[in-house]
Amino acid sequence: MAALPSGLLGALDPTSDRAVFRQIADQIREAIDKGRFKEGAKLPSEAELVEHFGVSRMTVRNSISQLQGEGLVSSEHGKGVFVRPRPPVRRLASDRFARRHREQGKAAFTVEAEAAGSRPEVDSLEVKEERASQDISARLGSVRKVLSRRRRYLLDGRPVEFATSYLPLDLARGTQIAEPNPGPGGIYARLEELGRHLDHFDEEVQARMPSQEETKMLRLAAGVPVIHLVRTAYDSEGRAVEVCDTVMAADAYVLAYQLPAN
Amino acid sequence: MAALPSGLLGALDPTSDRAVFRQIADQIREAIDKGRFKEGAKLPSEAELVEHFGVSRMTVRNSISQLQGEGLVSSEHGKGVFVRPRPPVRRLASDRFARRHREQGKAAFTVEAEAAGSRPEVDSLEVKEERASQDISARLGSVRKVLSRRRRYLLDGRPVEFATSYLPLDLARGTQIAEPNPGPGGIYARLEELGRHLDHFDEEVQARMPSQEETKMLRLAAGVPVIHLVRTAYDSEGRAVEVCDTVMAADAYVLAYQLPAN
DNA sequence: TGGGCATACTCGTATAGACGAGTGGGCAAG
DNA sequence: CTTGCCCACTCGTCTATACGAGTATGCCCA
Numbered sequence: 001m002a003a004l005p006s007g008l009l010g011a012l013d014p015t016s017d018r019a020v021f022r023q024i025a026d027q028i029r030e031a032i033d034k035g036r037f038k039e040g041a042k043l044p045s046e047a048e049l050v051e052h053f054g055v056s057r058m059t060v061r062n063s064i065s066q067l068q069g070e071g072l073v074s075s076e077h078g079k080g081v082f083v084r085p086r087p088p089v090r091r092l093a094s095d096r097f098a099r100r101h102r103e104q105g106k107a108a109f110t111v112e113a114e115a116a117g118s119r120p121e122v123d124s125l126e127v128k129e130e131r132a133s134q135d136i137s138a139r140l141g142s143v144r145k146v147l148s149r150r151r152r153y154l155l156d157g158r159p160v161e162f163a164t165s166y167l168p169l170d171l172a173r174g175t176q177i178a179e180p181n182p183g184p185g186g187i188y189a190r191l192e193e194l195g196r197h198l199d200h201f202d203e204e205v206q207a208r209m210p211s212q213e214e215t216k217m218l219r220l221a222a223g224v225p226v227i228h229l230v231r232t233a234y235d236s237e238g239r240a241v242e243v244c245d246t247v248m249a250a251d252a253y254v255l256a257y258q259l260p261a262n
Numbered sequence: 263m264a265a266l267p268s269g270l271l272g273a274l275d276p277t278s279d280r281a282v283f284r285q286i287a288d289q290i291r292e293a294i295d296k297g298r299f300k301e302g303a304k305l306p307s308e309a310e311l312v313e314h315f316g317v318s319r320m321t322v323r324n325s326i327s328q329l330q331g332e333g334l335v336s337s338e339h340g341k342g343v344f345v346r347p348r349p350p351v352r353r354l355a356s357d358r359f360a361r362r363h364r365e366q367g368k369a370a371f372t373v374e375a376e377a378a379g380s381r382p383e384v385d386s387l388e389v390k391e392e393r394a395s396q397d398i399s400a401r402l403g404s405v406r407k408v409l410s411r412r413r414r415y416l417l418d419g420r421p422v423e424f425a426t427s428y429l430p431l432d433l434a435r436g437t438q439i440a441e442p443n444p445g446p447g448g449i450y451a452r453l454e455e456l457g458r459h460l461d462h463f464d465e466e467v468q469a470r471m472p473s474q475e476e477t478k479m480l481r482l483a484a485g486v487p488v489i490h491l492v493r494t495a496y497d498s499e500g501r502a503v504e505v506c507d508t509v510m511a512a513d514a515y516v517l518a519y520q521l522p523a524n
Numbered sequence: 525t526g527g528g529c530a531t532a533c534t535c536g537t538a539t540a541g542a543c544g545a546g547t548g549g550g551c552a553a554g
Numbered sequence: 555c556t557t558g559c560c561c562a563c564t565c566g567t568c569t570a571t572a573c574g575a576g577t578a579t580g581c582c583c584a
Contacts, residue, residue: 019567029474045534056569058320061535069331069484071471078534078576089468099524198523205519206351207469207487207512209333212291222331225469225487225512233523250469250487257467257519261460261495262361281537307564318539323565339565340546 008036009044012053024053024063032072032083043073043081071223071251084221087252090116090160094257097201099192102185109153121154124162125180129169136166139232139243145169147178149187152217159218160253163246171196171241187242188233196235203257204230207250218249225250270298271306274315286315286325294334294345305335305343333485333513346483349514352378352422356519359463359495361454364447371415383416386424387442391431398428401494401505407431409440411449414479421480422515425508433458433503449504450495458497465519466492469512480511487512 009027012020031037044052049060064081067073075081095101096108113120132146140146147169152162165187167177176183177190188198210218210226218226227250233242271289274282293299306314311322326343329335337343357363358370375382394408402408409431414424427449429439438445439452450460472480472488480488489512495504 021567047533056571058570059568062567064535065327069471070473075535076576077536078578080534094519094521097521097523200523201521203519203521205467205489205517206515207489209331209485209487211332223471225471227467227469253468255467257356257465257521259356259359259463259465259519261359261462283537309563318541320540321538324537326565337565338546340548340563342564 009049009052020053020055021059021062021066024049024055024060025066028063028067029070029072037083039083039085041083042079043083045080068222071221074221074223084223087158088116088118089254090155090252092253092255097188097198099198102189107186113155118155119157121157123152123154123159124150126150127178127180129173132166136243136245139230140166140168140240143168147172149177149182155252158252159249161246161248162217163244165242165244167242191233191235191241196239196241198241199234199236199238201234202232205255210247214247218247220249227253227255229255271311271314282315282317283321283324283328286311286317286322287328290325290329291332291334299345301345301347303345304341305345307342330484333483336483336485346485349420350378350380351516352417352514354515354517359450359460361460364451369448375417380417381419383419385414385416385421386412388412389440389442391435394428398505398507401492402428402430402502405430409434411439411444417514420514421511423508423510424479425506427504427506429504453495453497453503458501458503460503461496461498461500463496464494467517472509476509480509482511489515489517491517 009031012023016023018026028037028043037043043049043064046057046060046064049063050057053060064073064075068075072084073081074084090112096112101108101111107122109122110120126149128148128150130146130148132140132143136146137143145168146166149165149167150162152159154160167187171191171194172178175190175194177187182190192198206228207225208228210220210224214220214226220226227248229244229246229248231242231244231246232240233244235241271293274285278285280288290299290305299305305311305326308319308322308326311325312319315322326335326337330337334346335343336346352374358374363370363373369384371384372382388411390410390412392408392410394402394405398408399405407430408428411427411429412424414421416422429449433453433456434440437452437456439449444452454460468490469487470490472482472486476482476488482488489510491506491508491510493504493506493508494502495506497503
């Protein structure tokens with residue numbers, strides 16, 4: 001076992017009140033912040049850290065799990081612990097559903113991804129008729145039965161979001177909206193063809209830690225929250241025509257909005 | 263040590279591949295989901311769980327730390343582990359900076375909080391002249407020196423967000439904007455009095471786990487992400503007049519936006 | 525050359541024990 | 555009755571050890 005390259009990590013302060021495992025986490029965090037460990041770089045192994053700091057392995061593991069919770073590092077069984085690289089973020093502009101973007105045909109996700117030089121995929125598409133949950137029903141204006149469209153989006157093979165759209169069943173049944181492939185311009189284009197001129201969207205944004213299932217669906221590393229976005233589409237008569245419930249890997253997105261000042 | 267009330271938690275499956283500490287976490291998670299432990303309720307103590315599942319204490323602690331990372335529970339030294347109550351969320355509407363809300367005088371935060379029946383406070387106010395960071399400078403349009411206003415907001419004694427506003431120094435120096443109390447309607451009202459008619463705001467929203475300092479400033483429990491919001495205000499000539507960098511406790515907020523459809 | 529295996533290194537899981545420190549209730553002394 | 559202390563219970567920190575499982579590498583043998 002080779003000694004740690006000197007200068008990478010300092011020593012503990014035995015007189016400090018701060019718990020040893022926190023001091024170790026502090027040292028590593030500082031080393032990452034100062035660039036002594038770069039993005040994607042491998043940290044010293046647990047055994048090396050044990051040696052360097054003269055503590056037991058559980059203490060070192062405790063430090064590392066601290067840093068994992070902060071989203072700073074992620075460990076890979078059999079390989080090591082690595083500084084978590086910041087993946088390229090996808091910027092969602094507030095005009096991304098503007099009609100003009102719809103006219104050309106392709107789905108917004110595909111167009112954007114290809115423009116950014118990524119390979120987009122859509123996955124696990126499922127179209128179903130079901131009873132609306134209380135929340136969805138309220139958002140759609142007391143609708144009982146809905147058509148749900150569930151799908152997952154990937155960029156370069158990495159899942160980044162999954163979403164479920166809910167539409168009033170009497171509106172969507174028998175239309176192309178009920179097909180797996182809703183055609184050029186997506187379901188919003190189909191809604192307008194059905195005479196529902198879209199007026200505006202409401203979006204509600206929250207952030208939280210993922211559930212077990214979300215961690216699996218998005219293959220999330222420890223310490224990565226999700227953004228939960230619920231969008232409701234309204235037609236020009238003020239009727240809600242669609243609710244889209246989206247869960248996104250928070251490290252893959254920045255949402256951009258424009259607000260008027262009056 | 264009393265036995266656990268039966269029915270609250272099940273047993274382990276020794277034939278399962280799933281790690282014991284995960285199985286225990288699963289059991290507790292399910293019990294919470296199904297309402298067998300309510301919000302704010304105390305979980306069985308570590309000793310009781312050790313007894314119930316017949317495992318060592320470190321294994322139980324591992325399970326609990328798993329649940330903490332998910333934001334489901336939080337532990338309090340000397341008291342126990344509790345199901346994390348969902349605090350009341352503050353809804354930020356996209357018209358919250360509309361001019362009409364400014365005319366009346368009070369700060370937006372105060373008005374909103376009082377309307378919701380909470381006790382608002384503003385804290386650690388600090389006004390400074392400083393050199394703009396690269397990011398802030400870029401957002402303000404190559405401004406070198408800025409006035410920064412830093413403050414923290416609390417609801418019923420709980421810190422929920424802290425924010426720093428940056429304004430071009432040549433714009434703000436010597437005005438009431440440079441005073442700790444910017445007067446009725448806040449700095450946006452002062453900017454308009456200075457002839458800078460506000461046109462719109464850009465907001466960028468990201469979510470991530472908090473840094474050490476943010477955890478302290480917002481007194482965040484484990485497993486609570488932050489929402490990082492950067493707002494830029496533009497006047498009617500398209501000049502950026504303010505950048506506000508805000509970090510919010512994600513469990514205290516839902517952001518609401520309205521997007522036009524064309 | 526190519527395939528497969530042994531091996532050494534990585535992190536993952538689990539045990540058992542010890543002591544420290546925060547909290548709250550009950551009891552005893554004033 | 556009030557005050558203050560002690561104790562029991564809680565989680566926090568740390569050690570030492572053991573074995574399992576995933577990964578990479580190099581060597582040997584076919």
